[in-house]
Amino acid sequence: MRGRMQPSRSSGLPRSNSRLDVEIERTKAVGTLRMAHDFARAGELFHTHYPDTIAAPPFYLYCHAIELSLKSLLIARGTSERQLRRIGHDLDAGLEAAVSQGLG
Numbered sequence: 001m002r003g004r005m006q007p008s009r010s011s012g013l014p015r016s017n018s019r020l021d022v023e024i025e026r027t028k029a030v031g032t033l034r035m036a037h038d039f040a041r042a043g044e045l046f047h048t049h050y051p052d053t054i055a056a057p058p059f060y061l062y063c064h065a066i067e068l069s070l071k072s073l074l075i076a077r078g079t080s081e082r083q084l085r086r087i088g089h090d091l092d093a094g095l096e097a098a099v100s101q102g103l104g
Contacts, residue, residue, distance in 0.1 A: 029076035036068035063091065070094035070103075077101040 043061035071084055074097055087093045095103075 025075060025078070029072045032068050032075055033072035036065045036072060039068065040065035066091060067094055070098045073098050073103055074101060 039061045043058040043065065046055075046058040046061065067089060070091070071079075071087070071094065074084060074087075074094070079097065079101065083097070087097055098104075
């Protein structure tokens with residue numbers, strides 16, 4: 001039923017299927033993409049300051065940026081928080097889900 005309040009799966013609080021919900025999901029996707037950019041930029045800064053160093057921190061930062069970029073797409077396509085949690089930090093699973101939602 002249109003406009004009827006339904007319990008949210010994550011919080012149990014009422015939620016409606018409105019334009020506001022769509023805007024909230026879009027904002028989450030954009031915020032997640034911005035965070036991905038920040039992690040990628042941090043990896044770049046590390047390499048700028050320590051160009052001859054091979055270390056775990058920049059690899060972590062780049063991998064996290066990839067993860068967040070994939071999840072941003074998934075959020076924008078309506079993937080549930082439950083499904084995102086199932087993907088976790090698995091980049092292969094995130095990529096597979098993103099491709100199934102239109103990436104590439």
